[in-house]
Amino acid sequence: xxxxxxxxxxxxxxxxxxxxxxxxxxxxxxxxxxxxxxxxxxxxxxxxxxxxxxxxxxxxxxxxxxxxxxxxxxxxxxxxxxxxxxxxxxxxxxxxxxxxxxxxxxxxxxxxxxxxxxxxxxxxxxxxxxxxxxxxxxxxx
Amino acid sequence: xxxxxxxxxxxxxxxxxxxxxxxxxxxxxxxxxxxxxxxxxxxxxxxxxxxxxxxxxxxxxxxxxxxxxxxxxxxxxxxxxxxxxxxxxxxxxxxxxxxxxxxxxxxxxxxxxxxxxxxxxxxxxxxxxxxxxxxxxxxxxxxxxxxxxxxxxxxxxxxxxxxxxxxxxxxxxxxxxxxxxxxxxxxxxxx
Numbered sequence: 001x002x003x004x005x006x007x008x009x010x011x012x013x014x015x016x017x018x019x020x021x022x023x024x025x026x027x028x029x030x031x032x033x034x035x036x037x038x039x040x041x042x043x044x045x046x047x048x049x050x051x052x053x054x055x056x057x058x059x060x061x062x063x064x065x066x067x068x069x070x071x072x073x074x075x076x077x078x079x080x081x082x083x084x085x086x087x088x089x090x091x092x093x094x095x096x097x098x099x100x101x102x103x104x105x106x107x108x109x110x111x112x113x114x115x116x117x118x119x120x121x122x123x124x125x126x127x128x129x130x131x132x133x134x135x136x137x138x139x140x141x
Numbered sequence: 142x143x144x145x146x147x148x149x150x151x152x153x154x155x156x157x158x159x160x161x162x163x164x165x166x167x168x169x170x171x172x173x174x175x176x177x178x179x180x181x182x183x184x185x186x187x188x189x190x191x192x193x194x195x196x197x198x199x200x201x202x203x204x205x206x207x208x209x210x211x212x213x214x215x216x217x218x219x220x221x222x223x224x225x226x227x228x229x230x231x232x233x234x235x236x237x238x239x240x241x242x243x244x245x246x247x248x249x250x251x252x253x254x255x256x257x258x259x260x261x262x263x264x265x266x267x268x269x270x271x272x273x274x275x276x277x278x279x280x281x282x283x284x285x286x287x288x289x290x291x292x293x294x295x296x297x298x299x300x301x302x303x304x305x306x307x308x309x310x311x312x313x314x315x316x317x318x319x320x321x322x323x324x325x326x327x328x329x330x331x332x
Contacts, residue, residue, distance in 0.1 A: 010321070010325060011318065011321070013321065014317045014318075014320065014321040015317065018317075042325065042328055045266075045324075045328050046321065046324060046328075048266060049266045049267075049269065049270050049324060050270070050289075052263065052266060052267050052270055053270070053289050053290050055267075056172050056175045056176055056290055057172055057290075059171060059172065059175060059181060059184075060168065060171075061167045061168060061171050061185065061188065062185060065163070065167055065185070065188075065189070066160060066163050066164070066167075068189055069163060069189050069192050069193060069196075072189060072193055073193055073196060
């Protein structure tokens with residue numbers, strides 16, 4: 001069988017399973033499937049897979065379903081408000097800006113401190129510069 | 142008690158009427174949520190939230206659409222919001238695991254693995270099926286889920302989604318084609 005024919009039939013299989021094909025197309029698919037093991041195997045697989053959708057219908061709500069709703073209603077359980085959802089990124093941006101500002105402040109402070117300490121180290125040299133060498137030697141004696 | 146009577150009674154604060162409403166629609170809401178989130182605990186939690194929202198918004202219900210249509214609409218919206226939040230959480234989780242050098246965990250896959258009563262083969266099929274459904278565009282997924290999992294008519298789906306009948310037909314047709322294509326790829330890989 002032609003590959004083109006396989007592809008054309010495989011496109012129709014999900015509709016074939018749901019009985020949504022016209023009479024002519026339905027007949028074409030039936031004919032093809034009777035002589036094509038590959039497409040027939042995929043049809044079986046598709047059917048088995050789609051059958052799993054029925055599983056959801058077997059689930060029953062838990063025994064305390066209504067009691068839980070009542071509890072949540074009484075506790076005033078609320079979903080996060082839209083405003084809070086929108087506020088979250090704004091708060092994050094604000095915190096980031098504050099962090100940057102704090103970083104700049106700490107940087108400025110430490111720079112100022114380092115300048116002051118440099119000046120403190122330089123003081124004796126300044127004094128030395130102001131004190132004539134003769135006087136210094138006299139004081140040393 | 143009919144739906145309009147139930148609504149009228151709930152609006153005047155009749156607790157029994159609300160209980161009746163929950164009992165009448167709990168399976169429907171749970172199945173709808175399960176169709177989208179595929180995890181029983183999450184679906185039950187979502188279903189409860191749907192009824193809480195219903196209770197709080199009952200005054201806004203004017204009866205222009207059927208009560209079940211309104212409930213479906215809330216259930217679908219809640220489920221889609223949950224999925225979006227989960228995607229966002231997964232995104233941030235993947236970033237943090239990359240930063241900390243940990244391994245990523247497939248949440249959806251884990252939820253199916255935790256079910257002990259299913260065979261390995263069906264687990265694989267189920268994983269492929271829901272992965273394929275979740276990859277569909279949002280509107281196609283909603284229309285397909287309501288049609289296939291809930292068995293709703295195209296007319297009902299059009300009412301829930303606020304679309305025309307032809308749009309719903311087109312969405313479901315495209316969803317089926319997309320789903321079949323993805324399932325075929327999985328089938329070929331598995332051979």
